[in-house]
Amino acid sequence: MILVNGVETGMLDALDRGLAYGDGIFRTLLLRDGRAVAWARQYAKIVADCGRLDLPVPALAALEADLACIAADTRDCVVKIIVTRGSGVRGYAVAADLIESRTIAISSPMPIYPRDHVEHGIVARVCDLRLARQPALAGIKHLNRLENVLARREWNDTQIAEGILLDAANKVIGGTMSNLFMVRGNTLLTPDLSACGICGVTRERILAAGSRLDLKTEIGEFELKDLYSADAVMLCNSVIGVWQIRTLANRHWQPHSYVRMIRTLLEQDFD
Amino acid sequence: MILVNGVETGMLDALDRGLAYGDGIFRTLLLRDGRAVAWARQYAKIVADCGRLDLPVPALAALEADLACIAADTRDCVVKIIVTRGSGVRGYAVAADLIESRTIAISSPMPIYPRDHVEHGIVARVCDLRLARQPALAGIKHLNRLENVLARREWNDTQIAEGILLDAANKVIGGTMSNLFMVRGNTLLTPDLSACGICGVTRERILAAGSRLDLKTEIGEFELKDLYSADAVMLCNSVIGVWQIRTLANRHWQPHSYVRMIRTLLEQDFD
Numbered sequence: 001m002i003l004v005n006g007v008e009t010g011m012l013d014a015l016d017r018g019l020a021y022g023d024g025i026f027r028t029l030l031l032r033d034g035r036a037v038a039w040a041r042q043y044a045k046i047v048a049d050c051g052r053l054d055l056p057v058p059a060l061a062a063l064e065a066d067l068a069c070i071a072a073d074t075r076d077c078v079v080k081i082i083v084t085r086g087s088g089v090r091g092y093a094v095a096a097d098l099i100e101s102r103t104i105a106i107s108s109p110m111p112i113y114p115r116d117h118v119e120h121g122i123v124a125r126v127c128d129l130r131l132a133r134q135p136a137l138a139g140i141k142h143l144n145r146l147e148n149v150l151a152r153r154e155w156n157d158t159q160i161a162e163g164i165l166l167d168a169a170n171k172v173i174g175g176t177m178s179n180l181f182m183v184r185g186n187t188l189l190t191p192d193l194s195a196c197g198i199c200g201v202t203r204e205r206i207l208a209a210g211s212r213l214d215l216k217t218e219i220g221e222f223e224l225k226d227l228y229s230a231d232a233v234m235l236c237n238s239v240i241g242v243w244q245i246r247t248l249a250n251r252h253w254q255p256h257s258y259v260r261m262i263r264t265l266l267e268q269d270f271d
Numbered sequence: 272m273i274l275v276n277g278v279e280t281g282m283l284d285a286l287d288r289g290l291a292y293g294d295g296i297f298r299t300l301l302l303r304d305g306r307a308v309a310w311a312r313q314y315a316k317i318v319a320d321c322g323r324l325d326l327p328v329p330a331l332a333a334l335e336a337d338l339a340c341i342a343a344d345t346r347d348c349v350v351k352i353i354v355t356r357g358s359g360v361r362g363y364a365v366a367a368d369l370i371e372s373r374t375i376a377i378s379s380p381m382p383i384y385p386r387d388h389v390e391h392g393i394v395a396r397v398c399d400l401r402l403a404r405q406p407a408l409a410g411i412k413h414l415n416r417l418e419n420v421l422a423r424r425e426w427n428d429t430q431i432a433e434g435i436l437l438d439a440a441n442k443v444i445g446g447t448m449s450n451l452f453m454v455r456g457n458t459l460l461t462p463d464l465s466a467c468g469i470c471g472v473t474r475e476r477i478l479a480a481g482s483r484l485d486l487k488t489e490i491g492e493f494e495l496k497d498l499y500s501a502d503a504v505m506l507c508n509s510v511i512g513v514w515q516i517r518t519l520a521n522r523h524w525q526p527h528s529y530v531r532m533i534r535t536l537l538e539q540d541f542d
Contacts, residue, residue, distance in 0.1 A: 022293030132403035144415035
């Protein structure tokens with residue numbers, strides 16, 4: 001099901017600035033038994049990201065109506081919400097009278113990942129592409145995602161579930177579609193995303209879960225050597241949940257109890 | 272008029288990867304008396320940019336059919352050609368069986384700029400935003416243009432016709448919608464675009480025009496001080512042609528004969 005400004009349709013105005021310039025943001029979330037997981041955090045991120053790009057914020061009621069409409073169709077699915085600056089005339093400048101953004105809500109089936117990803121962890125690789133450092137866009141889940149597309153095109157091997165991205169300064173940022181955490185002793189560490197990367201809702205939830213589990217949390221700058229020396233490395237997003245890395249280059253890890261605990265907490269709809 | 276894969280329609284599949292990720296490229300060109308200006312160079316850039324992103328290249332005949340269709344409607348207009356990786360399922364990975372891209376051709380009226388822009392030059396400003404350095408995307412006219420959108424939002428003063436963009440290393444790159452040239456003695460200088468910026472067709476044409484006019488041409492790294500000390504600074508793209516900068520901060524320039532000569536050559540359809 002696809003809703004554009006609340007109306008069911010598969011089509012979008014070809015002059016939408018989301019297409020022209022990637023002028024918009026998006027979120028991906030789960031509907032579980034008709035309820036949007038971590039919805040308060042998801043909406044807060046929509047508000048924050050719209051604020052960063054000076055996009056009119058879609059009304060909570062309008063988005064909740066979209067979710068209800070989708071839930072009436074399918075109780076369990078993935079929902080992607082896109083917010084764009086609507087249609088525009090040619091040129092980067094925005095009409096001064098723009099007061100509403102456009103929302104596109106798209107449901108798709110719950111993906112089926114191998115059980116093994118959760119039970120034993122995944123095989124990951126380090127991508128060649130280096131993310132550009134752009135503080136003006138860092139953290140935002142905006143529609144300019146060519147770096148992710150190019151990074152994802154670096155491998156075809158279906159045994160490799162995710163690629164790790166470093167930035168131009170060789171700092172670890174995350175996966176092509178996920179945020180990254182390391183476990184070191186009783187500390188959860190995750191990269192600082194003030195120069196690039198996306199601040200995901202599951203990353204926020206894991207930071208909160210860490211406190212709940214009496215783990216220390218640390219946001220900082222990390223390099224590949226920190227990854228290799230960690231007790232565990234996990235990748236997360238709203239759809240996959242948490243996957244621990246089993247193999248990265250020549251390094252192998254066993255399932256770690258903290259990863260299991262965090263996963264359990266997230267699945268219990270801890271928010 | 273809007274043509275999607277050659278069919279007149281204003282609507283686009285909401286699952287297009289151009290919207291989802293900015294996964295595509297575009298060109299903007301003039302139709303003058305029904306003929307696409309510098310079309311051979313424009314198509315060559317489409318081929319080159321598609322190659323950089325590993326996008327299937329649209330057939331020359333298909334794009335020329337679009338141009339003919341638009342020309343039958345309006346002899347003089349601006350045409351924007353967008354090429355996207357078509358529709359996709361959720362996720363950055365591209366279906367292995369993708370063999371065709373999607374093309375969107377959009378005509379819009381010829382914009383009317385003040386005569387003054389050509390006769391006496393424009394007022395420009397230096398943008399605060401710094402372009403991120405990303406060699407993997409540099410030069411390509413791709414659909415990830417949030418930096419340009421944000422830079423263009425820095426000013427509302429209608430007296431200011433364009434903003435100058437520097438990169439994270441404070442090198443001059445160009446305008447928000449234009450390439451930049453300096454005149455120093457009998458040399459035309461333009462920024463190297465291997466780390467960021469867009470290599471426009473008019474930039475190529477001016478480099479060719481420079482040789483024709485027995486001017487030396489130099490592609491290099493320049494800072495703001497080089498701009499201020501230049502004999503003339505001009506901005507160019509396929510729609511505006513060539514605008515000399517009259518005022519930038521406290522620096523003022525008189526119209527320069529080389530700028531006039533280059534403009535004349537471009538208007539004579541020199542290619």
